[in-house]
Amino acid sequence: MQKYKFINDLTSDVLFEAYGKSLKEVFENAALALFSVICQIKKVNPKDIEEFEIKGDNEEELMFNWLQGLIAIVDTEQKFFSKVEIEEIDKTHVTAKLYGEPITPEKGETVVKAVTNYKYSFKKTKDGYKAVVSLDI
Secondary structure, three states, X not given: OOOEEEXXXXXXXXXXXXXXXXHHHHHHHHHHHHHHHHEOXXXXXXXXXXXXXXXXXXXXXXXXXXXXXXXXXXXXXXXXXXXXXXXXXXXXXXXXXXEEEEOXXXXXXXXXXXXXXXXEEEEEEOOEXXXXXXXXX
């Protein structure tokens, strides 16, 4: 099963779909898609750990807040992340460990400003879950 894919119909945004058989898996895959836009995740050493927790009123809002929060932690902690481990997840809250290292220009890709509402969706599918996410770059 595919983890995520990029859809090229935007110029100032990046649009991707993330997939997962479970909530945990779709949230991890969406985070990896986001981080693969921000940095070269294959080159980022997962040596530092950041604890991360976010809430939402439902699964759809939780995914939006999750990705928005991940963008914020990259900015505030000045770190690139290459590994995500979700410890707890339900319909309104997620707790995770993020693994990465301090930002270095040679490992950077694209500065992501925010998650946008453009084409945003989060759905339960016959195979699990699917998120469609647009990032403002």
